[in-house]
Amino acid sequence: MLRGPGDSFIPDGPLGTSIRRGRALLAATRDSLPAHVGNGLRCVSCHLDDGRRQSGSWVGVYVRYPQYRPRSATVETIEYRVNDCFRRSMNGTPLASDGPDMRDIVTYFWFLARDVPVAPVPPSSSRLAKWASLVPDTAAGARVYAASCARCHGPAGEGTAVAPPLWGPQSYNIGAGMSRVRTAAAFISENMPFDAPGSLTDQQAIDAAAFVNAQPRPDFPDKVHDWPNGDAPPDVAYPTHAKPHTGQPR
Ligand code: HEC
Ligand code: HEC
Numbered sequence: 001m002l003r004g005p006g007d008s009f010i011p012d013g014p015l016g017t018s019i020r021r022g023r024a025l026l027a028a029t030r031d032s033l034p035a036h037v038g039n040g041l042r043c044v045s046c047h048l049d050d051g052r053r054q055s056g057s058w059v060g061v062y063v064r065y066p067q068y069r070p071r072s073a074t075v076e077t078i079e080y081r082v083n084d085c086f087r088r089s090m091n092g093t094p095l096a097s098d099g100p101d102m103r104d105i106v107t108y109f110w111f112l113a114r115d116v117p118v119a120p121v122p123p124s125s126s127r128l129a130k131w132a133s134l135v136p137d138t139a140a141g142a143r144v145y146a147a148s149c150a151r152c153h154g155p156a157g158e159g160t161a162v163a164p165p166l167w168g169p170q171s172y173n174i175g176a177g178m179s180r181v182r183t184a185a186a187f188i189s190e191n192m193p194f195d196a197p198g199s200l201t202d203q204q205a206i207d208a209a210a211f212v213n214a215q216p217r218p219d220f221p222d223k224v225h226d227w228p229n230g231d232a233p234p235d236v237a238y239p240t241h242a243k244p245h246t247g248q249p250r
Helices: 014-027 079-087 101-114 130-134 139-150 181-191 201-213 221-224
Strands: 067-069 072-074
Touching: 014 101, 072 079, 079 101, 130 181, 130 201, 139 201, 181 201
Parallel strands: none
Antiparallel strands: 067 072
């Protein structure tokens, strides 16, 4: 998988300063941009290793946009996509698309796309397909959580000095990608426990994801406008105007 260029490729001068400042904003998001962050997370809480880890990788993201996305049913720019994570994953408010903070974040993404070819984007449904064959068990997930997660994320998901919150008022909101069970299962399976990634079975990962996402978290009132063409994936946990929810979220 692509790890992106090393720091030796960061140029001297204003361009290099912008790259480094963008990376710093993504790592210290709440301290740097308090007016735009509504929870206890930072961008790299989920985009690990400064966005160089496989799940949620930012390597090449610059050349994957503009991109049509069914959640908004529009062609999204990279700035739009960044602001989606501010509004949902960070439970906050968008940056000005033409301001210096957005510019520096996008410049860091541009740097990470060095030598990455422009290519068609695989649909997220194909990346998440393997999770569709597993049935999540929330009660089993509570046991996985107690055994493998609580020591860092806290017994009530509130976060500790070593790991961010997983639910409650300081967590990602219901409209965030991570609130989808399959998306969370993929992240957990590849990255958690932080000190032993890959040690969970797929079943344990999806059970933990279902348990975490069954807990209370901030609402996202605009969620009713998501997937306006009615093509929401099955693990979306909320009804939309285009698709009233009938069964249990999974
Ligand atoms: C709670 C976890 C979480 C946090 C915090 C978070 N993100 Fe994300 N982000 C995701 C997930 C999940 C995706 C979808 C990943 C995928 O499709 O593989 C995503 C996708 C993205 C993408 C598009 C990636 C692509 O390949 O299309 C960008 C850009 C992005 N996030 C930027 C940010 C920025 C900037 C911040 C901080 C303001 C942030 N994210 C905070 C979870 C998070
Ligand atoms: C050894 C400590 C540790 C353990 C154990 C651990 N995590 Fe994490 N977790 C972390 C750290 C550290 C981060 C990323 C923090 C950062 O860099 O900002 C993280 C991030 C996360 C995130 C994304 C950010 C957020 O808070 O929403 C999720 C989801 C998550 N962990 C779930 C789990 C689950 C589920 C388990 C159990 C299977 C688990 N973790 C076990 C330390 C841990």
